[in-house]
Amino acid sequence: MPGFPRLRESYDLVVVGGGHAGLQAGLKAGLLHHSAAVLDRGPKYSRSFYAPRMDNIPGFPDGISGHALLDHQAAALRRVGDRVGYFSPALVTRVDRTPEGYAVAFDWLKQPRTVHARAVVLAMGVVDRMPEVGGKIDTIFPWANFALFDFCLFCDAHDMTGRSVAVVGHDAYTARLALELLHWEPRSVEILTHGWPFLGGVEPGEALALRSALAEQRVPVHEAELAELGGLREKEFRVRFADGAERTYDRGFSGLGWYSMHSEIPRSLGCRFDGDGYVVTDEDCRALAADTGEPIPGLYCVGDLRNGWNSIPEAWATAERAVIHAYASYL
Numbered sequence: 031m032p033g034f035p036r037l038r039e040s041y042d043l044v045v046v047g048g049g050h051a052g053l054q055a056g057l058k059a060g061l062l063h064h065s066a067a068v069l070d071r072g073p074k075y076s077r078s079f080y081a082p083r084m085d086n087i088p089g090f091p092d093g094i095s096g097h098a099l100l101d102h103q104a105a106a107l108r109r110v111g112d113r114v115g116y117f118s119p120a121l122v123t124r125v126d127r128t129p130e131g132y133a134v135a136f137d138w139l140k141q142p143r144t145v146h147a148r149a150v151v152l153a154m155g156v157v158d159r160m161p162e163v164g165g166k167i168d169t170i171f172p173w174a175n176f177a178l179f180d181f182c183l184f185c186d187a188h189d190m191t192g193r194s195v196a197v198v199g200h201d202a203y204t205a206r207l208a209l210e211l212l213h214w215e216p217r218s219v220e221i222l223t224h225g226w227p228f229l230g231g232v233e234p235g236e237a238l239a240l241r242s243a244l245a246e247q248r249v250p251v252h253e254a255e256l257a258e259l260g261g262l263r264e265k266e267f268r269v270r271f272a273d274g275a276e277r278t279y280d281r282g283f284s285g286l287g288w289y290s291m292h293s294e295i296p297r298s299l300g301c302r303f304d305g306d307g308y309v310v311t312d313e314d315c316r317a318l319a320a321d322t323g324e325p326i327p328g329l330y331c332v333g334d335l336r337n338g339w340n341s342i343p344e345a346w347a348t349a350e351r352a353v354i355h356a357y358a359s360y361l
């Protein structure tokens with residue numbers, strides 16, 4: 031079919047997810063002269079798709095947007111297109127172990143398909159929780175697209191220096207994130223719980239410690255619900271509360287954590303998870319079994335889904351390690 035990669039029955043490697051980690055895993059497999067299929071739901075589901083400027087990417091001293099970087103990676107993958115197929119949008123629905131390796135079921139071009147592989151790399155990432163304003167999550171998108179609302183401490187906190195910042199969230203994670211942000215010397219930090227009781231349900235001792243740390247650092251908490259956002263034209267994060275009061279900040283910051291850890295497929299394969307919901311791997315990014323703690327043969331987990339740091343250099347490094355290990359051990 032012109033314009034579409036040809037789907038084979040089996041590959042050396044199947045990569046589930048084609049964000050920064052999955053595209054790198056596919057590229058590396060092709061460079062090592064293995065056949066691979068990268069099955070991706072679509073770039074707009076990558077965490078970085080809405081990152082307007084990333085400053086820690088080697089080779090881009092003026093920064094680069096997440097979607098431009100994904101485009102570069104997809105272009106590199108096409109250079110090994112004789113060995114590696116990039117199927118998108120392709121939604122993987124299940125992965126099963128077989129005597130020869132794995133069977134991966136997915137929907138592509140509105141058809142259910144299955145491919146077989148000797149080894150599988152899980153690279154589905156995680157999904158950020160968005161604040162719902164006016165009952166919708168997409169209200170926040172314009173502020174996120176203009177880098178006026180950020181999600182990632184290690185990626186974006188350096189941009190908070192000297193600025194007033196509103197951290198949206200209500201739990202212990204939010205409180206710790208607000209305190210952590212102070213390291214980058216913002217002008218001020220405030221917490222907006224968006225109608226939720228602050229630290230509700232948090233163990234009383236921990237709640238007390240967090241409250242006193244916030245009071246000591248002069249981080250106020252506003253519990254009113256957010257009714258409307260504004261200030262886009264002025265490059266501000268302006269909030270109008272349900273009671274009509276307004277506050278204006280230089281930046282908003284999510285203290286909401288993750289909406290989805292994409293744990294269904296790794297759980298069905300018997301993977302071990304850490305306390306935060308990440309898949310536990312060894313140094314070679316082999317997924318460890320929940321019951322024995324031993325590596326599950328031929329199964330790797332890379333990028334944000336794996337226990338480690340959530341960043342693009344880490345996504346690339348884990349992808350490289352997994353595919354080189356697979357080359358040496360299974361392929």
Ligand SMILES: Cc1cc2nc3c(=O)[nH]c(=O)nc-3n(C[C@H](O)[C@H](O)[C@H](O)COP(=O)(O)OP(=O)(O)OC[C@H]3O[C@@H](n4cnc5c(N)ncnc54)[C@H](O)[C@@H]3O)c2cc1C
Pocket residue numbers: 046047048049050051052069070071072073074075076077078079080081083084085086096120121122123153154155156158180181182185186292332333334335340341342343345
């Ligand atoms: C706003 C923001 C700014 C950021 N800025 C930076 C930065 O400046 N520097 C930095 O290093 N990092 C940054 N990050 C973090 C970075 O985006 C992630 O670490 C990186 O995207 C992780 O790569 P990944 O491949 O593991 O996951 P992702 O890039 O999220 O990709 C996961 C892919 O899996 C696919 N997928 C999921 N489930 C399925 C399924 N069932 N079937 C098929 N496909 C599936 C999705 O379509 C997606 O393409 C930022 C994150 C955010 C949210």
